[in-house]
Amino acid sequence: MKIKNILSHQMNNHKIAITYQNRNITYKELHNNAVKNADILSRKTSNRNIGIFINNSIEYAIAYFTIAYMDKVIIPIEDHAKKDSVRSILKYCEISLVLTNTGNDQKLFEMLADYPYRVDIYNVETGQTFVANPECAYIEVGGEDETDVAIMLHTSGTTSNPKRVMLTNRNLLANIESNVASLDLREDDRCLIILPMFFGYCNTSQFLSHLYVGASLVIYDSSFYPRKFLELIDREKCTNTTCVPSMLFMVINACRRETYDLSSLRYLCFGGGSMPIDKLEKILCFFDKTGVIQTYGQTEASPRVTCLLPEDAKRKIGSVGKPIPGVTVKIADKQLRELPPGETGEILVKGDNVMKGYYKQPEITAKTIENGWLHTGDLGRFDEEGYLYIAGRLKNVIISGGLNIYPEEIEEVLLGHDKVKEALVTAEPHPILSEVPIARVILKEGAKADGRELIEYCLKRLPGNKVPGRIVFCEEFEKTYTGKIKRKGRKN
Amino acid sequence: MKAADEKLLKDTICNICRLELKKEEIEQKLKNEQTDLIESLGFDSFLMVELVVELEAAFDMEFDVNDMDMEELKIYGGLKAAVEKRLDGDV
Structure with a gap:
């Protein structure tokens, strides 16, 4: 059995599957929409991994099962992700087709200006396709053919070196x-x-x-x-x-x-x-x-x-x-x-x-x-x-508002600032969010900066919840014998 | 909006903002009514909710949950207008 069978086994079920904003969709309708889209898209070229760039909605479910019916791999992309993050996901996962809805289609299209590959953007609501960078080639697939994989979900890692969990x-x-x-x-x-x-x-x-x-x-x-x-x-x-x-x-x-x-x-x-x-x-x-x-x-x-x-x-x-x-x-x-x-x-x-x-x-x-x-x-x-x-x-993660934040991602951004020599991001308690990130920074020799400058820098490059709440300037960090910054595991 | 009410609004925003910015720096940003609290002050969806809850307590009023649009409220001008609307009784 595959996850697509969860829906295909209910193709004649007239019961309401999903309610959203005073709209309902039955199992039968959800199945029919997914079949119709899968049929259209199967005639287009696309790599194995297909992105979904849609907020929580009926359309998300339609897109999800469209990809499942195509026997391709679902790659959800957070609809509030910033441009660099979205482009990084598309590149890393070798995505040539993204399913979106109205509003997100235009947003994605704009994010992909100057992206070096062609990407087809299909709106599951309207059936319209936008093509970003039609003059470029589709990105080539470099990873192994993981035929039993159904979905890849984001977990830790940096923009440049993300970790995508393969779930079969x-x-x-x-x-x-x-x-x-x-x-x-x-x-x-x-x-x-x-x-x-x-x-x-x-x-x-x-x-x-x-x-x-x-x-x-x-x-x-x-x-x-x-x-x-x-x-x-x-x-x-x-x-x-x-x-x-x-x-x-x-x-x-x-x-x-x-x-x-x-x-x-x-x-x-x-x-x-x-x-x-x-x-x-x-x-x-x-x-x-x-x-x-x-x-x-x-x-x-x-x-x-x-x-x-x-x-x-x-x-x-x-x-x-x-x-x-x-x-x-x-x-x-x-x-x-x-x-x-x-x-x-x-x-x-x-x-x-x-x-x-x-x-x-x-x-x-x-x-x-x-x-x-x-x-x-x-x-x-x-x-x-x-x-x-x-x-x-033991692992290096901050859990803020229920979402995992990986310090390396924030450190990578800080290290991109021309005054920052080293950076270490850790967690601090927060009464509502449980934990929030803060950053310890060593500046390059002769450089001067204040916390506001680095916070503003992060605000332009990271989603709000990942911006360090404060910057602590340090002279040195404790290092391992190989020269890596020592991170300590945290006890409750 | 009355000056005292706007001061209370700004003070509440400063109290909830988790970024270590000086109050004057935050107030400077809020001079621009198009300032996006998420993009410019590091709020996320939870802190926006916390802000709305705190504003309800500070102004002794309630937002209509079915009329709340966080896309509008995350913009300082939109938030200010929403608070003003409820203070004026225009619900």
């Missing part, structure tokens, strides 16, 4: 089936999507999992706002949703519970960042009639690894739960020996959900997956009952 049909279907089993997802579920659909968490745990069981999706149609979020659950009688901690912090701070009827909300999942226990207690109190489920995972694991079910939410507060069906987790020391309960080590994951690897990065893949075990880069421990607790992070 088998990876996705394994995680879908695990989700469905662990959360008892049903055909009569009505799932509210507020996370970005290009996010690994949303892609599998919400979007695909609910379509798999023939449920309905309600796509939130604007920027997250706490009162609107609750109002939508009330109005649409949503049975479940998934958030990141920052969203829930805002809800409990800004909303009066009694104003909304949340009786339909069977469960609320969250993940993607740390959750202080005092805030979790308030969330459990606010959503007292709803099953609150804390989850843990990562893109490389398709992504869900564990969940803490509602019946354990208070008893095991602070834990991220037990592995979901089909997923095995162990805690290991540096020699990969399994550690007993109570001892802290790296969290390793095994199962059909573990990624194929990083696109065009076989050496990094080989270090990340050893004998089928995925190195998560997270530290954790099990208790005597097999519940997992996250203890810290």
Whole structure:
């Protein structure tokens, strides 16, 4: 089975699959749209990897399944990404065709002025095609023919050296089936999507999992706002949703519970960042009639690894739960020996959900997956009952507002400034975002600069959430014996 | 907008802005009503929400959630107009 079969098996289903901005699309209509587009596009030249540059919407779903029906690889591109980032993705993933919608088509076209390759931009709403740089050739494919790969999702790395996680049909279907089993997802579920659909968490745990069981999706149609979020659950009688901690912090701070009827909300999942226990207690109190489920995972694991079910939410507060069906987790020391309960080590994951690897990065893949075990880069421990607790992070990532920010990406930008000799980006706590980046900088000899100058420089080149909040000027950094800046793993 | 109200609006923006810029530097940017809070002051979608929530508390008013357009609110002039509209009771 492939992910395209999730929809093709429901080609005659007249049930509403997705609601967005007062519009509905049935499973049958979604299938027919995808078939029509796939038929048109299959007659055009395109490389194996096809981009989607569309905001959360019905059109995103149409584009997604269009590519799946073509048996090509889906490459979601964040619709708020800046020009350099978009061009870098197109080049790295060797994309010659991008599916967009109205508004994003023109935006993309403008971003590709002077891009050295031809790119076809297809609007799934209108059927119109723009051609960026028609006088150029299409980019050639350099990577291996990864025929079993369904989607490549962005994870860490820099603009110049990104990491794209290759997830196969088998990876996705394994995680879908695990989700469905662990959360008892049903055909009569009505799932509210507020996370970005290009996010690994949303892609599998919400979007695909609910379509798999023939449920309905309600796509939130604007920027997250706490009162609107609750109002939508009330109005649409949503049975479940998934958030990141920052969203829930805002809800409990800004909303009066009694104003909304949340009786339909069977469960609320969250993940993607740390959750202080005092805030979790308030969330459990606010959503007292709803099953609150804390989850843990990562893109490389398709992504869900564990969940803490509602019946354990208070008893095991602070834990991220037990592995979901089909997923095995162990805690290991540096020699990969399994550690007993109570001892802290790296969290390793095994199962059909573990990624194929990083696109065009076989050496990094080989270090990340050893004998089928995925190195998560997270530290954790099990208790005597097999519940997992996250203890810290080995890997170099900042989780801000539920989104991963990779320090190297910001450092690369800072090192592009002609006064900066070295840069080191780290995390600082923030009451709403959990963590935000700050930068430590060593200037070149004789150079003078202030924090404002470097912040302004970053504002022009990075999305808002990645701009360092402050710049700390240093004389030197601690280095390893090979001369690399020493980064320290972080403990909770 | 009354001077006192605009001062409160700007102070709230300064309080939420997580970038280490001097208050005068932020206020200088806000002299241009086309200033985009995301592009020019490092706000992201969450901080925009936090800003709106804080403004509701500061001005003791509520935005209509169905009438909120973050694309408009992220521009200083749009945000100022939206606050003014609610203070004037033109909902």
